[in-house]
Amino acid sequence: LTTEGYLYTDWPIQYADQTDTLVLADGSTGYGRPSLATLAQYDLVIWAQSACNSGVQGCFIANSPTRLGADEALRHYLDQGGRLLLSGQDLGGWEDGLPLFADYLQTALVADRAAGTGSTLTGSGFLSGLQITMTNASLYGYANGSLQLAPDAVVAEAGAPTVYPILTYDDSQLPAALAIDPCNADYRAAYFAVGYENIARRGKEQDPAFSALLGRTVAWLAGARRAQDVELVVEKPLRFGAPGAAVTVPVQLINTGRQPLTLQLRFDGNQWPVSLQRAGEALPAQLQLAPCRRIDLTAVTAIPSSAVRDAGDIVTLTLEVSAVDGTPLPALTQRAEVATTVFPTWQVAPSLSTLRYQQATVALPGIPGERAGQLYAIGGWADGGDSSGGNVVAQTTNERFDSCTGQWQTLAALPAPRAAAAVATIAGDLYVVGGRAAVIGTFGSATQPFANLWRYEVAADRWQERAPLPVALSGAAAIGVGDSLYLFGGVDNGGVLRNLSYRYDGATDRWHELAPIPGPGRLFAAVAQVGEELFLVGGYPALSVVHRYDPAHNRWQAGPPLHQGRHSFGLARTPGGELYAVGGAVGDEGLASVERLVAGVWQLMPALQLPYRNGVGAAYVDGAVVAVGGAGSQGGSELLAVDPAFCRSTFSVDASVAGTGKPLLYTIQLQGDTVALPDARLHNRLPPATRFVGFVDNALNARYDATSHAIDWQGALAAHATPPAIRYQLTSDPRELTTGDRLTNTVTFAHGAALTFTRQTPVALLSTDLANSYKAVDQSRVRSGALLTYTIAIQGESYVSNTVTVRDPLPPLLTYVPDSLRYIGGRGGYDVATRSIWWEGSTATTGAPFANVQDRYLWGDNRTDFTGIGGGPVGGGAAGSFAVPYQWLSIQESGTVIGNGDDVYFCELPIGFAFPFYGKNETTFCVSTNGFLSFDPLGDAGDTTPLCPLPDRNGNRGMIAAIWDDLVVGDAIYYQTFGSAPHRSLVVQWQDVHRFGALTAQSANFQLVLMEDGQIRLAIEQVGTLRGTFSLTGVANPSRTQATTYACREPGRLYNQQAILFLPPGGTTNVAAQTIQFQAQIGGNGVAVGVNLPVTNTAYISASAPALPNGPLQRHATTLLNPLDLTSSRLGAERTEVAPQETVAFTLTLRNTGLVSAAAATAVITLPTALTVEAGSVHCVIGDCRGDGARVTWQGAVAPQANQTVHFTARLTQPQPDRTPLLVTAQINDGAG
Incomplete structure (x- = not known):
C-alpha cells in the first residue's frame, strides 16, 4: 500500500470491549472496535483476520467479526456503499450462516482445510493470469500468521449470480477467494478465505504475484459498476479422460454491468471436437444476458477413441460482447483456455479386509503372461475396538493382493505388531524392518520404535528373524536393490528425526552405515529407484524436497521438488521409470492429490476418489498403480491403470438385470501386455438353461461349440495391443429360469501353463410382474351425467418390460367421451361395436432401470457430478448407477415427537413392521440427535466423530447415518409409520438442526425413510450449513464388518432438496409401468337410472412372451351412482x-x-x-x-x-x-x- 501511494490507517483491534480509540495510562493510543462513523471515513476497509486455532488458544474465537461485535458496523458500512476486503482462514467456521456471510457476502463455507503448504492457486476474473503458492506466513515469523495452517474454501450461496471465484485451489478446484458485487446494493467486497497471510512472502522472498493480487483487488474494489461489463469464469481443473470419453468443464457468464448484453462464444486452436451446452442442450449462436444475471454452461471436449495416453488438446474459448443494438464492445472481449489430457482415472478396487493405515506396502512384480504381480500390505495402525478404548493399535496382519484375480489373501502374520515399518524386496522375499507398536510400562502403555528385521519367505509363507537395525527406528523408508536393502531416515526412541542411511547385505546379514541424508532428519518419506539412483521423496510435516542417492558412489544430490509437499504417502515406480506420489498428508490433514515425475518434473495427475489418504500405501502391479489403506479411508483401495496388462482383460454384459427370455449382449475385451504373449487363451462356458444366439462382433474368430455350449479363442497378443472385442448374444430359457434366479457367466483367461484368472458377470433374472397394477376412478360417488376419469396403471415390483394388452369393456351406464383416451407409447382406441377401451404396447421404466446384483448396499442419488465409495460398476458407487427422485413427506405436524437436544440417544422406538437390514428383521430402532439411526440399544449417545469410511469399529452396531456429525436438534426428532403391508415405510425426521457450537441461524431439516423391502431413502429438505464438510452419510452392518459410504467429510456433497437411496442386495429401482387414462359419462345413455347404484368398470390386463402365469389380471374401479344416504341421521x-x-x-x-x-x-x-x-x-x-x-x-x-x-x-x-x-x-x- 505504501509503495503504491495509498493513504491508510493501521488499526490493530486491541480492546474488543471498547469502541474506536482510547488513551492508555502511558499516554499512548489504544484501539478498540472501529465504529460505523470511523469506518465511514475510509474508501476501503481491509479486515485482516489473525488466524489461530480456536481449539488451541482461543484467539480465533475472539477475533471473528461477530465474536468481536464488529459485524454490525461492517454491515452498516457496506449498506452505505462501502468497500471491504475480508481476509483470514477459519473465518467461515464461525461466520458461516450469519448475516455478514449469508446476507452480505452471500458466501457459504465448504471446507476448513482446503490446501497445504506448497499448494498452488490460480486467479480468474480480475485476477486472471496470476499463479500463487501457499506459504503459511507463521513459519516465517509474521505476527498475523496462523498457528495451524487451515485455509478455507467457500462457494457462492444459491441465487447469488454476481458472486464469483477470483482465486481457486488447483488441487481441489474449490474457490479460495470470491468477488462480491451485488446488483441490489452499492457495496463491493472481496473475501480471501485462503487467508491473505497464507500466500505471503517466504522469509525475505516475495512472489511478484502477491503484490499484483492485492493491487488488482484494491483497484477492483475502488471501482464502480460500469454500464457494460461481463465476467467469463472458467473452472480450470486438471481435466483427464479416457479415449472416447466426453470431458466437461463448467463455464459461467456473468453480467456485472447495468445494461443487457449480447454474447457470442467461439472456440479456437482445438484439434478435438468441443461444444458448449446449456442444461444438456446445444447453444444458440447468440445469448442475451440481462444485468445481474448469470448463465451456467458446460464446455464438452470429445476425446477421440484413437487418442493415446498423455495426448492433450488445448482450446481457447473467446467471449465476444455487443450491446443489444448490435454495437460491438471489443473492450469486453475475454479469453480462457481449457486443457484436456488423455489419462485414466482412479477406479475403486477390492478393499483391505483389515482397515489400516501406515502399513508396510510393497509389490512383487509379476512376469508378464506367466505370473500375476502381487501387492503386500503388512501391519499398520487399525482401530483397536472397544477393548482399546477407541485407540488405534499396531497390527500383525499380512495380506496379499493378486492383481489378476482382484482378491486379497491373508498370509502368515508378522511375529509382532508393527506400524510405520519399512519394507523392501530382496530376491523375491520381503524384508520388514523397524516400525512402532505399543509397550506396557510402569506408567501404562506407550508406543516406541523397534529395530527388528524380519524376512518373509514368500514360497514357504513364514517369517524369519534377521540382524536388527543398529538403532530402533519407525517411519523410515526402504527399498531393495539387488541383494541389498537401503533404509533412510525415521524417528528414534527419543523422538528425534534421524538423517541416517543404512545398507543391509542380504548375503551376509549385516548392516552398513552410509552417507547421511543432507539436511535435518527425515520422517515418513518414501524412496524409489530411478535408473541407477534412489530418489528419497518428501517427509514430515510437508516436505517437498527430493534427494537423489547414488549407491555406487555413496553420495547425495538434490532432486526435483514435489509440486505439493507431503508425508506418509505412497510412492510407486512404473517399469518405464515414472514415479507416482499418491495421497499422504500435510501435517495432520490427509491428501487425495497425486503427482507424477516425468522427465525431471512433477505433474499433477488425477486425484484419488477417496479423500484424506494419510498413511496410504502404493505400489505398481501389472500395469496399474494400486493405492491401499490410509487414515481417512482405511478400507479403501483404488487402481490407476497406467500401462497395458493382460490382467486388465474384461468381461461385461449390457444389463445387470433382464427379463427371462430377453437377449443379453456380452463383451469380451482382451488386453495385451507390455510384452508379446504368444499363447493367450480364453474359455467361456455358457451357463445352463441358456441359448447362444450368435456373434455380434467376432474379428478374432472365436469359436462357439454347441456340444460343450462354450466359446473358445486362442492366439497371440502383440505387446500393448487392444484387439477388437468379441461380442455375442445369449438368451435364458423362461421355462427353467424365473424371477430371482441369477445368471452367472464366467470367462477364464490364460497364458502359458501358470497364469489363469476368471471374470464373471452376474445378471438377475426377473419375469414380467404386473401384480401392482390397479384401476382407479377420480370420483367415488356421482350423480347421473357426471364425467368420470379412469386411470389404469400397469406396474409391478420388477422393471422388466413386456408387451401388454389391455381390454376395458364399459358397463351399460357408462358412455365413452370421444378423444379422451390418453397414453404414452403403444397404440389404443375405442371399439364402438364392443364398447371397449383397448391398448397394446410395452411397459417402460420411469428412469434408468437398475438392480443390485451385489452382496451389499449400493447407492444412487439425484446428482450426477460425484463418485463415491458406495455403488458403482466396480463395487464403488458412481453416481448415476440409478437416479433417485426427490421426495419430502413432512411429519412435523402428524408424527410422534421423540425429543431434541445435544448428544441424546433414544431407543426402543417401534418401526411398525419387520425391516430387513443385513439379514436380520429389525422391529425397533434407536435414533441420535447426531444425525444417525441405529439398531444398537447399547449404543453411544455422544458418538460425534465419524470415521471415514464406514464401518466404524468403535461406533454403534448397525448404523444408518443420515448426516452423522456433532449436531444439536432445536425443534425435535419425529417418527411416523405409513402404508399397509407389504409396502409400509417408517419416516424419521430431524427438524431444526445445527452443528454444535455454530452461531448460524440457518438450520437443516432431513429425514430417513425405511421401507419394508429394505430400501433406505435420505431426503434433505434444507441443508443449512451441514454441506458435508464434517459429516458422514452411509450404512453399516451390526457386526461392523460391512458398510457402504455415500460421502464422508466431502465439502459441498450435501445440498438442498437432495435425494439418496441405499438399495439392498436384490433390490430394484424404476419399475416398468404404463399409465392409460380415459373419460366416460355416467348415466347418460338413456338407461333407466335409480339411486345408490354401484357401477363397476373392469379392465383385463394380459402379457405375452411370456404370458402371465395365472392368466389376465382383472382390476376394478367402482363408482356409486346417485347416492342417497340418510344413515348419519x-x-x-x-x-x-x-x-x-x-x-x-x-x-x-x-x-x-x-x-x-x-x-x-x-x-x-x-x-x-x-x-x-x-x-x-x-x-x-x-x-x-x-x-x-x-x-x-x-x-x-x-x-x-x-x-x-x-x-x-x-x-x-x-x-x-x-x-x-x-x-x-x-x-x-x-x-x-
Whole structure:
C-alpha cells in the first residue's frame, strides 16, 4: 500500500470491549472496535483476520467479526456503499450462516482445510493470469500468521449470480477467494478465505504475484459498476479422460454491468471436437444476458477413441460482447483456455479386509503372461475396538493382493505388531524392518520404535528373524536393490528425526552405515529407484524436497521438488521409470492429490476418489498403480491403470438385470501386455438353461461349440495391443429360469501353463410382474351425467418390460367421451361395436432401470457430478448407477415427537413392521440427535466423530447415518409409520438442526425413510450449513464388518432438496409401468337410472412372451351412482335423566349425505308407554309432522347435503323404578328402497 501511494490507517483491534480509540495510562493510543462513523471515513476497509486455532488458544474465537461485535458496523458500512476486503482462514467456521456471510457476502463455507503448504492457486476474473503458492506466513515469523495452517474454501450461496471465484485451489478446484458485487446494493467486497497471510512472502522472498493480487483487488474494489461489463469464469481443473470419453468443464457468464448484453462464444486452436451446452442442450449462436444475471454452461471436449495416453488438446474459448443494438464492445472481449489430457482415472478396487493405515506396502512384480504381480500390505495402525478404548493399535496382519484375480489373501502374520515399518524386496522375499507398536510400562502403555528385521519367505509363507537395525527406528523408508536393502531416515526412541542411511547385505546379514541424508532428519518419506539412483521423496510435516542417492558412489544430490509437499504417502515406480506420489498428508490433514515425475518434473495427475489418504500405501502391479489403506479411508483401495496388462482383460454384459427370455449382449475385451504373449487363451462356458444366439462382433474368430455350449479363442497378443472385442448374444430359457434366479457367466483367461484368472458377470433374472397394477376412478360417488376419469396403471415390483394388452369393456351406464383416451407409447382406441377401451404396447421404466446384483448396499442419488465409495460398476458407487427422485413427506405436524437436544440417544422406538437390514428383521430402532439411526440399544449417545469410511469399529452396531456429525436438534426428532403391508415405510425426521457450537441461524431439516423391502431413502429438505464438510452419510452392518459410504467429510456433497437411496442386495429401482387414462359419462345413455347404484368398470390386463402365469389380471374401479344416504341421521334428547311428570325435549335430525334428494322420506318415532308426546309440541320446518301420544311421524323431502329437523316434547306420565332406561326409537325410510 505504501509503495503504491495509498493513504491508510493501521488499526490493530486491541480492546474488543471498547469502541474506536482510547488513551492508555502511558499516554499512548489504544484501539478498540472501529465504529460505523470511523469506518465511514475510509474508501476501503481491509479486515485482516489473525488466524489461530480456536481449539488451541482461543484467539480465533475472539477475533471473528461477530465474536468481536464488529459485524454490525461492517454491515452498516457496506449498506452505505462501502468497500471491504475480508481476509483470514477459519473465518467461515464461525461466520458461516450469519448475516455478514449469508446476507452480505452471500458466501457459504465448504471446507476448513482446503490446501497445504506448497499448494498452488490460480486467479480468474480480475485476477486472471496470476499463479500463487501457499506459504503459511507463521513459519516465517509474521505476527498475523496462523498457528495451524487451515485455509478455507467457500462457494457462492444459491441465487447469488454476481458472486464469483477470483482465486481457486488447483488441487481441489474449490474457490479460495470470491468477488462480491451485488446488483441490489452499492457495496463491493472481496473475501480471501485462503487467508491473505497464507500466500505471503517466504522469509525475505516475495512472489511478484502477491503484490499484483492485492493491487488488482484494491483497484477492483475502488471501482464502480460500469454500464457494460461481463465476467467469463472458467473452472480450470486438471481435466483427464479416457479415449472416447466426453470431458466437461463448467463455464459461467456473468453480467456485472447495468445494461443487457449480447454474447457470442467461439472456440479456437482445438484439434478435438468441443461444444458448449446449456442444461444438456446445444447453444444458440447468440445469448442475451440481462444485468445481474448469470448463465451456467458446460464446455464438452470429445476425446477421440484413437487418442493415446498423455495426448492433450488445448482450446481457447473467446467471449465476444455487443450491446443489444448490435454495437460491438471489443473492450469486453475475454479469453480462457481449457486443457484436456488423455489419462485414466482412479477406479475403486477390492478393499483391505483389515482397515489400516501406515502399513508396510510393497509389490512383487509379476512376469508378464506367466505370473500375476502381487501387492503386500503388512501391519499398520487399525482401530483397536472397544477393548482399546477407541485407540488405534499396531497390527500383525499380512495380506496379499493378486492383481489378476482382484482378491486379497491373508498370509502368515508378522511375529509382532508393527506400524510405520519399512519394507523392501530382496530376491523375491520381503524384508520388514523397524516400525512402532505399543509397550506396557510402569506408567501404562506407550508406543516406541523397534529395530527388528524380519524376512518373509514368500514360497514357504513364514517369517524369519534377521540382524536388527543398529538403532530402533519407525517411519523410515526402504527399498531393495539387488541383494541389498537401503533404509533412510525415521524417528528414534527419543523422538528425534534421524538423517541416517543404512545398507543391509542380504548375503551376509549385516548392516552398513552410509552417507547421511543432507539436511535435518527425515520422517515418513518414501524412496524409489530411478535408473541407477534412489530418489528419497518428501517427509514430515510437508516436505517437498527430493534427494537423489547414488549407491555406487555413496553420495547425495538434490532432486526435483514435489509440486505439493507431503508425508506418509505412497510412492510407486512404473517399469518405464515414472514415479507416482499418491495421497499422504500435510501435517495432520490427509491428501487425495497425486503427482507424477516425468522427465525431471512433477505433474499433477488425477486425484484419488477417496479423500484424506494419510498413511496410504502404493505400489505398481501389472500395469496399474494400486493405492491401499490410509487414515481417512482405511478400507479403501483404488487402481490407476497406467500401462497395458493382460490382467486388465474384461468381461461385461449390457444389463445387470433382464427379463427371462430377453437377449443379453456380452463383451469380451482382451488386453495385451507390455510384452508379446504368444499363447493367450480364453474359455467361456455358457451357463445352463441358456441359448447362444450368435456373434455380434467376432474379428478374432472365436469359436462357439454347441456340444460343450462354450466359446473358445486362442492366439497371440502383440505387446500393448487392444484387439477388437468379441461380442455375442445369449438368451435364458423362461421355462427353467424365473424371477430371482441369477445368471452367472464366467470367462477364464490364460497364458502359458501358470497364469489363469476368471471374470464373471452376474445378471438377475426377473419375469414380467404386473401384480401392482390397479384401476382407479377420480370420483367415488356421482350423480347421473357426471364425467368420470379412469386411470389404469400397469406396474409391478420388477422393471422388466413386456408387451401388454389391455381390454376395458364399459358397463351399460357408462358412455365413452370421444378423444379422451390418453397414453404414452403403444397404440389404443375405442371399439364402438364392443364398447371397449383397448391398448397394446410395452411397459417402460420411469428412469434408468437398475438392480443390485451385489452382496451389499449400493447407492444412487439425484446428482450426477460425484463418485463415491458406495455403488458403482466396480463395487464403488458412481453416481448415476440409478437416479433417485426427490421426495419430502413432512411429519412435523402428524408424527410422534421423540425429543431434541445435544448428544441424546433414544431407543426402543417401534418401526411398525419387520425391516430387513443385513439379514436380520429389525422391529425397533434407536435414533441420535447426531444425525444417525441405529439398531444398537447399547449404543453411544455422544458418538460425534465419524470415521471415514464406514464401518466404524468403535461406533454403534448397525448404523444408518443420515448426516452423522456433532449436531444439536432445536425443534425435535419425529417418527411416523405409513402404508399397509407389504409396502409400509417408517419416516424419521430431524427438524431444526445445527452443528454444535455454530452461531448460524440457518438450520437443516432431513429425514430417513425405511421401507419394508429394505430400501433406505435420505431426503434433505434444507441443508443449512451441514454441506458435508464434517459429516458422514452411509450404512453399516451390526457386526461392523460391512458398510457402504455415500460421502464422508466431502465439502459441498450435501445440498438442498437432495435425494439418496441405499438399495439392498436384490433390490430394484424404476419399475416398468404404463399409465392409460380415459373419460366416460355416467348415466347418460338413456338407461333407466335409480339411486345408490354401484357401477363397476373392469379392465383385463394380459402379457405375452411370456404370458402371465395365472392368466389376465382383472382390476376394478367402482363408482356409486346417485347416492342417497340418510344413515348419519341422529335422534337426541336434551338431557339423560327425567323424574315423574317432568318433560324432555327431543330432536330428530335427518341428514342426507348423498348427492340426490330423498324426495319421499318418512320417519316414525316410537315412545315407550311411560312417555307421552305433549300436545302441540311437535314442530318441523319442512314436511308434514304429527304426534299422537305414543309416536311422532314425519314425511317430506331431504335435499342432498342438507338437514331437516323434527322437534317434540314428551312427559314421563308413568312412574318407573329408579334408573330405568327409557328407549325412544326412530325408524327412517329414504323413500327409495
